[in-house]
Amino acid sequence: AADQPMLAVLQIAPGKSNDLKALIQKGPGGMKETGTQDGATLYADAAMGTYAAVTDESLIVGSSADVVKQSLEAHAAGGDAVLSGVFRFNDALALLPKDVFAMGYVNLEEIGAETADTIPQLKTLANGQLTGAAAMSVTAEQDGLRMKAVLVDAPKAAEQQPFAPTLTQQAPADTVAYLGFNRLADTVQAAVDAASQQGSGDTKKQIDALTTQLPLLLGDRKSTRLNSSHAHISYAVF
Numbered sequence: 142a143a144d145q146p147m148l149a150v151l152q153i154a155p156g157k158s159n160d161l162k163a164l165i166q167k168g169p170g171g172m173k174e175t176g177t178q179d180g181a182t183l184y185a186d187a188a189m190g191t192y193a194a195v196t197d198e199s200l201i202v203g204s205s206a207d208v209v210k211q212s213l214e215a216h217a218a219g220g221d222a223v224l225s226g227v228f229r230f231n232d233a234l235a236l237l238p239k240d241v242f243a244m245g246y247v248n249l250e251e252i253g254a255e256t257a258d259t260i261p262q263l264k265t266l267a268n269g270q271l272t273g274a275a276a277m278s279v280t281a282e283q284d285g286l287r288m289k290a291v292l293v294d295a296p297k298a299a300e301q302q303p304f305a306p307t308l309t310q311q312a313p314a315d316t317v318a319y320l321g322f323n324r325l326a327d328t329v330q331a332a333v334d335a336a337s338q339q340g341s342g343d344t345k346k347q348i349d350a351l352t353t354q355l356p357l358l359l360g361d362r363k364s365t366r367l368n369s370s371h372a373h374i375s376y377a378v379f
Contacts (some may be wrong), residue, residue: 145204145264146203146204146205146207146208147203147204147208148201148202148203148204148208148209148212149201149202149203150199150200150201150202150212151199151200151202152198152199153160153195153196153197153198153199153200154277158196158197158198160193161195161200162182162195164185165184165193165200166196172185172186172187172191172193173185174187175206178194178210178213179213179214179217180197181194181195181196181201181213182194183206183209183210185206189248190204192204192205192206192208192209193209194209194210194212194213198314201213222372224246227293228267229248229273229274229293230246230274230276232274232293232294233246233275233276233291233293234246234276236276236291236293237276237277237278237289237291238278238280238287238289240280241278241279241280242279242280242281243278244276244278244279245272245276245277245278246274246275246276247276248274248356249272249273249274249275249292249295250272250273250274255359271296272294272295273292273293273294274292274293274294275290275291275292275293276290276291276293277289277290277291302323302324304321304323306319308321309321
């Protein structure tokens with residue numbers, strides 16, 4: 142969304158804080174000093190919609206003056222007021238490699254709660270449990286890059302069981318990406334049930350007609366429910 146608050150923080154080389162202050166004031170249009178807060182110097186370019194703060198250690202750039210000030214207030218408060226004090230963040234990072242050159246973190250519960258306000262069916266599909274967080278890292282190795290993704294504090298995660306992919310024998314050799322899902326049919330069934338409950342009478346008839354064919358597609362030739370055995374999806378570019 143256009144009004145979504147955004148914040149970027151860049152580390153400053155030791156002893157270069159004053160050089161950076163001079164630089165941002167000399168840039169196109171030149172940012173103007175607007176005051177100080179918690180040991181930081183505040184800057185703004187209202188015409189460009191750019192707001193910043195410079196400390197001895199970092200450059201903070203935000204989408205509004207309030208966002209920048211909130212960042213400084215959070216840093217001053219410490220503890221769980223900042224990301225480094227959030228238990229999910231620390232638990233997720235503890236599962237990633239120590240030496241990485243890129244990492245990311247997503248608060249799934251926060252995003253899920255906001256999305257559910259727009260898409261009520263999301264809560265139905267998740268059985269009302271929109272919790273957890275995800276993190277990923279990229280590590281450089283001798284023969285290439287290694288990516289790792291983890292999920293923490295998610296109730297359904299503990300119920301998943303490891304499996305050995307078998308449908309790679311049917312995927313073309315020049316496939317660009319391959320995704321394998323265990324018990325995909327259960328997820329599909331939940332989505333179908335939710336859509337059927339939310340839809341009109343005609344929609345329900347169409348879904349019922351479709352679900353009579355889905356068990357055959359997913360390997361269950363006896364049950365009217367979707368088969369819970371593992372299924373995979375592969376995507377190829379030729």
